[in-house]
Amino acid sequence: MRALWVLVILCWPLTAKAQITASLVADSVTVVGETQLIATGNVQAFYAGATLSASRIIYDRPTDRLIIEGPIFLREENGDILLADRAELDPRFENGLLRGARLVLNQQLQLAANQISRVEDGRYSALTRTVATSCQVCGTRAPLWEIRAETVIHDTEARQLYFEDASLHVRGVPIFWLPRMRLPDPTLDRATGFLTPSIPTTNDLGVGIKIPYFIRLGDRADLTLTPYYSGATNTLEARFRQAYLAGDIEINAAVSRDDLLPDTWRSYIEGNGRFDLGRDFKLTFSTEAVSDPDYLSDYSYSEADRLASGLRVVRVDDDELFVAEGNYYASLRDGEVDSSLPPLVLSFGYERRIVPDVIGGVVTWGVSGDALNRDYELDPDNARDLSRLGLMAAYHNQWIAPIGIVATVDADLRLDYYAVADDPAAESGWRVGPAAAITLRWPFVRPSSGGVTQVIEPVVSLGYSDSIGVLPPNEDALLAELDEGNLYALTRTPGQDAREVGTRVSAGVAWTRTGPGGEVASLSFGRVYQSETQPAYSLASGQSSATSDWLLTAGLETRGGFGIDLRTLFDDHWSFNKTETRIDWENDRIGLAAAYLWLPADPSRDRETPASEWRFDATAQLSPNWAVSADARYDVGADQLARAGLGVGWQNECVTVDLSAERRYSSSTDEDPTTTYNLTINLIGFSTGRSTAGPTGQCRD
Template sequence: MRVLVFLLLLCMPLALNAQGAATLVADTVELNADEQLVATGNVEVLFDGSRLTASQIIFDRPSDTLQIIGPIVIQAADGTIFTADRATLDPRLENGILQGARIVLEQQLQVASNQIDRREGRYSQLYKTTATSCRVCGTQAPLWEIRAEQVIHDTQEKQLYFSNATLRVRGVPVLWLPRMRLPDPSLDRSSGLLIPTQSNTTQLGFGIKLPYFFTLGDHRDLTVTPYVSQETTTIELRYRQAFANGDLTVEAAVSDDTLLPEARSYLFAEGRFDLANAYQLIFDIETVSDPAYLVDYGYSDKDRLDSSVQLLRVTDRALLNARLTNYESLRDDEADASLPPIIADLSYESSYDPAFGGLLRYGASFDVAYRYSTVDGDAGRDVSRIGANGAWSDSWILPYGVVADVQTALRTDIYMINDDVAFAEDDLRVTPSMGGTLRWPLGRVSTTGATHLLEPTVSFSWADAYGGTPPNEDSLRTELDRANLFAISRYAGEDRIETGVQAAAGVTWTRLGAGGFNSTLTFGRVFRQEEQEGFTNTSGLNGKNSDFLIAGQLIAPSGFLFDTRSLWNGVEDPTVVDSRIAWRNDRVTLGANYVWLGPDAEEDRFETISEWTVDAGFVINDAWNLDVNARYDLAEDRPVRTGATLQWRNECVTVDVSASRRFASSSTVEPTTTFGISGSIGSFSTGRATGGLATGCGN
């Protein structure tokens, strides 16, 4: 018969001093003449979050020790599990000796030892030790293991210190180290060597990266990565710091290679900080020594760098945005002066509900586009603009469910222009506009439970510009889509506005299936009184009447997605086609994008663009994963980029093998093939849990 005994002062006085009571459960409990408490049969001790089970426990009160006969299992409060054959411990399970012992950390890393000495409840000293996160099958050697003469586990610092350690793979020694320190699996951050990676590129040859991570307190860290290959010696840096009101990240590298005679480098930094009164400070810094450096080393594919600092405040009724941006082009056929390189803008918008109804919006803005050059014309022109605007809008539901929206607005801009005699130095432009939209939502529910919504829509608008025509700095790239089909002006910026009388007509059909099979289809076109300037041939908006817009989306509960947008100048004359198709389930992820753009000299595109981009992921089984991607230029009949990554993973090892090829057409950037391999052993990467298929123990 099991007996429950609460041992307060009689058996465990130290437990009482620790402000905790120990609980002993056993089949039989007796107190002998030698002041020994003997518990036998299914013994269990609970104390301060720790749990011990054994076949027999003898508590010797004069020596204040526990003699424990196994099999012994101790589950500590921090999740650590000890198993042993025999043990001598104090009643608090903090000091003593365990023989034939094993420690399991975070249910990931198991450490077996002939003997474990427990000290101060913090240190465990192990002798003749084997550590692994792989499943151990009898006498068969695990996939990997570390054997050491001595291991000290510091549970407070969460570190493992190995002496005379040897790394073995399937029992074969591959690396010996006299001293080694590794984090235990429960540690989130720790200074030390991170997972090395290997790469082999046609540009830089075979190389090794050895990242070292420094914890600079609880809120900062630095990663230093030496990268050495046949063609380069590089130091990569990453610095991160978390503040009470924001964060900062800096990434940089310096290289001495055989590709260029001078040193090469880059620096990317970004930060975001919350200030008082809902303000945010956001900044982004990007700089590089030469146009090809980022691509040669695989740091980024950007062909334009933008460094900016921004002050932003967003509330329910107001928006304040102040930003300064510097652009740097890395393209062969583009000079910084044509961008322009420096853009400054300041804008404020607010709204409120007037007593007479509707919504009243007003705002002001200031923009500067500055070029370093002082030559006359586009390459040297500097433009400043200061403007103010106000708009009123309202909506009503008319008979038969027709929804009417009305808007009227007035905008005033003053332009100041330097270094371009084609425009007046000072110019004033006043732009009034008004418009209205009628929508008639028609809905029905079919016998299958699907909901159908048909929404024909027409809009009418008028706008005009009184004053001069400023240079177009911010409205160069605009395309017709579902979002701007019924807008009064579809230009992307403030320098241009659609004038005259215009109308837009369209219809949207939406089906919401009872089983989650949903679809949407939109058809529309814009009609104008007069042709507009500034729209390119492939924008879909040039001429009096726009191209036909056809856009749709199909979503299936099985994971299928199809999304498309196309512009048509005629029945057989597409201008733009942009589509994506995707499908996914638990084991397969497939996605493909197709883009077709006709030639357009105004967008510096003299040939047709027709490209496929494909990305796919396959979970082959519980151990193998394959990811592939490719980009192919159909117009040029050549690949642009291909890549594949194969991963094998079980409960204790992860190995990634990758290969990629970039087919460059630039004279600055050379085609590059890259091979890489990286791996990690489970349980020794801070903050990373092991996973994957647990290998079985076969006969």
């Protein structure tokens, strides 16, 4: 029968420091005189959250030491594991020597050594003739990778590993040697040091290498510097992050000297941040600048062809909305000047919602304004400046008639003053914009015994709107669309400047089928009948005539992850306008998606010929270790690929390898095709969580 002992003899040197009791369980415990205690047979000792297992433990009181015979298993309070053949430790397991030992950190990184010396109350562990790896070790076969070092020091307080005379081996073959090296242990999230390098390759810049260096600037800030070297460029990339109690900022930048623009410094900077100002006010800002239009695409930093820098303050609660923002735009497109954007846009808006007891419904009132500024000296012919200040009031209410008809009433009144400068064709002045509509919906529901529910809902909406006063230039409502979200709305113009005028009727019907397993099929169509044509709508919008195109939408979602979405416009002669189709299928291992987009010619959008494009995306987890991905964009009008990409990833318990290739055939700033390759290899085990690792390999005979 096993004996449980409270080792008072072990506690004598400890009680002066803390009232902690060490416990021991063994098959046999013998006290030899007043100087020794011998425990044998399945020995387990417990102290301050640490657990030690051994075949035999001898406590020698004169030296205050434990002589332990293995196999030894020591699990410390922080989860670190020590295994050894023989050890001499103090009664707190903090100082001493372990022979034939192995240290396992965070159940991930294992370090095998001839001996481990523990000093400074367990803060430092010195490992001699060490092999470190996070790979599965099978018998005498060398692991996939390992680091061999003459000495390794583990600092448990700083959570750092210091290697001396270290070499990296792959399947036992030495790859490179370093006299000294410092790496974080797996429990450390942020530490100054090198990050995983990558090897990018492009046809413009050749084969290169990026070696990021992470600098910890405290608990709330860090800086990452990434030198990028190739035969055609010397580049330094930088990322700065700072966290505050009320927000954070991030700045990314790069500076280059390359063969693409010899003797020229090329650079870019991008910054963004967000802050909580208190009382529900949120502040966000962003900034972008670049030395030349091609820099971002040459280095694959961004596909943006316009840059935006701005500041935004917003407050949202149950009944109020406040927004104030300012934005500056710069174009990178060939042939587009900044003055046409316009470059500087300021705006603000305040809305409040009221629920009156007398009339019911919801009343919303607000004030808003915006200002657009262009540089007259850069482009006198397109230098129009515009400012607007407006008031609005709106009413919304809904009723359900006894026969099931849902009636919705919307009314809106806007008063705006426009100030226009540097445009002789436009005038300043007041404009009044009234609008009202009533919408009737009559849903018919048909449930069935099999759990299928079908809903058919005819809808008709009668509306009126007008614009009384000056006719301002249309600056903010250029991309008017007709879709299921605004078919029955008061207006289909997305901004304030352009307004629909006259009477209109919107009519349509929607059908939805919901299956017992959650599968959903839907179909809807409708159109808008206007009393007069609307000059704000382009030919490609489907609304340029008094009678709009037919809007048709369809969708399908199944339990197996298959989905289809279709949206198209067509006229009475079945001539199709804008069309978009998306098909996707996804399960635990495979994801497939395809999309088709067709846009007709639209001179108002500088699109002289129709544009159409196919897009494909695919991901597949071929096995627990292997994953592949692919994407492509095909320009049907140009009859060529616009972009193609392929990625292959492999991972196991100790390494991840990612290889990607991308071919970009053209962009708005560069017509030459660009091919980019990138290779990244990451050794798991140094400040990387086990959650990022792949499956553990199995040892085979």
